[in-house]
Amino acid sequence: MMTTKTEATIEDLYRVPDDGKAEIINGEVVLMSPTGNDPSYASGAVFVGLWQHAEATGSGQAVPDNAGFRVNLPNRKSFSPDAAFYTGPDTGMRFFEGAPIFAVEVRSEDDSGPSAEKQIAAKRADYFAAGTVVVWDVDLRRPDVIRSYGTDNLDHPKAFRRGEIADAEPAVPGWTFPVDKLFKPRKADSSG
Secondary structure, eight states: OOOOOOOOOHHHHHTOGGGOEEEEETTEEEEEOOOOHHHHHHHHHHHHHHHHHHHHHOOSEEEOTTOOEEOOOSSBSEEOOSEEEEOSOOOTTSOEESOOSEEEEEOOTTOOSHHHHHHHHHHHHHHHHHTOOEEEEEOTTSSSOEEEEETTOSSSOEEEOTTSEEEOTTTSTTOEEEGGGGSOOOOOOOOO
């Protein structure tokens, strides 16, 4: 007896249990684990900066973590970046239609090593194939905290370090972001 595997659809993402985060990759719903304190703070800080820019300029929409972007690539049907900027049509209660113009991926605790690098590079390639213009690879443990990849620098990203001001040109014109805002202010120990 031969069985055929049914390819996952966007409708399957709407039914992911407990409002979990997932993407459709190679025909399967791939669940994504929740992030820790520092990566969550970083993605939230980027969202706030993008939201302030969208409010001030009246252009685009800042998108927080756990939003779904519907795309139509041979190996991928959706993205769920950690933060993004979107300039496509308003889809109401449904997933965003098409890729964000700017996507931010903040690495979690286990996002390192050769296997992770390969997966991250493949996802970045998918973003560009779907129409994203700039992708940030944010690693809070690396000296080059932000590696900014664009369609004009796929193999040689711009690097932004602590104390510097990052940008997402040309995807989000005029927007800048202080790298230090990715990090929570540490409270002084008042026990002694």
